[in-house]
Amino acid sequence: RRRTFGYERAELIGAFVNLVTLIVIALYLLVETGQRFFNPGEIKGRLMLIVGAITLAGNVATAFVLYRPSKGSLNVESAFVHIVADALGSVAVILGGWLIASYGWTVVDPMLTAAIAIYILAHSYGMLRETISILMESAPKSFPLDEMTETLEAMDHVCDVHHVHVWRLDEEQTAMEAHVEVEDIDALDQLDALKKKVKRKLRADYGVDHATLELEHGACTDDHRQQQPRRAQAPVAY
Structure with a gap:
């Protein structure tokens, strides 16, 4: 066990x-x-x-x-x-x-x-x-970590992805964990559907076999690790 x-x-x-x-x-x-x-x-x-x-x-x-x-x-x-x-x-x-x-x-x-x-x-x-x-639990060589993060953040209802960790269990299996900040959805069935969609994206496009995702509303409450800074967004003209 x-x-x-x-x-x-x-x-x-x-x-x-x-x-x-x-x-x-x-x-x-x-x-x-x-x-x-x-x-x-x-x-x-x-x-x-x-x-x-x-x-x-x-x-x-x-x-x-x-x-x-x-x-x-x-x-x-x-x-x-x-x-x-x-x-x-x-x-x-x-x-x-x-x-x-x-x-x-x-x-x-x-x-x-x-x-x-x-x-x-x-x-x-x-x-x-x-x-x-x-x-040493390193990510696979040439794994596009920044590209993957940007792709996830471009999905509907996802506004930020942080605390991203990617590692390999062996030569073939890749695992990942991340915090995903969501917006505009609250129902459990919608959150579950979004999580499944993200996991399918990770498996199909980046070969992630096992993903653990923590969905969040608002600021991250995980204070024991330094949160990754968000990328600056261009101002919106009115």
């Missing part, structure tokens, strides 16, 4: 942990790369080829399974990136093993490791920012 939103953000927490782990691994690989450049150890090229080929087969199969689900979930996408990074590591092991076994180019090993680490960092950073943004 305490989790009134259910487990909508459980996947986001999993994605956050997975992405942080990937970034830590990538940084560790970069440190290892620097050490191998200056202190290269003995590398068995043939063994690298065998191990790399076996690992690559498993990674490709797993990536194939996760590819389609990764399009709709940050958690699955982070797991997919993890598998792709492992697959690239296997390719690097195979390529490095062949070059070392054939030509003795041991410098290839740290170079390929650095390339994989950079790939992991580049892909993980963007997804980590997106995950943190949702966990």
Whole structure:
């Protein structure tokens, strides 16, 4: 009963942990790369080829399974990136093993490791920012907040919209709460009809899945938060 939103953000927490782990691994690989450049150890090229080929087969199969689900979930996408990074590591092991076994180019090993680490960092950073943004209850990127407010205020019987908060429950669901000051209507059925009309507008035009609206007559009584200033209106000529 305490989790009134259910487990909508459980996947986001999993994605956050997975992405942080990937970034830590990538940084560790970069440190290892620097050490191998200056202190290269003995590398068995043939063994690298065998191990790399076996690992690559498993990674490709797993990536194939996760590819389609990764399009709709940050958690699955982070797991997919993890598998792709492992697959690239296997390719690097195979390529490095062949070059070392054939030509003795041991410098290839740290170079390929650095390339994989950079790939992991580049892909993980963007997804980590997106995950943190949702966990911090930010509005969707490029959400037209001012435009939405102006559109609602242009509706019949709506004279002001304030205390507007828009956030995401997960990658797909957007929620909103706002105070809507109304005029010229008092009957409950009219107020209910106006609320339904506003919610339909929010869902159809702005993708708001769940809206909580507080209808008000007159000045806002919610004093514990600073009220958003109204936009100045042009004077009416008589």
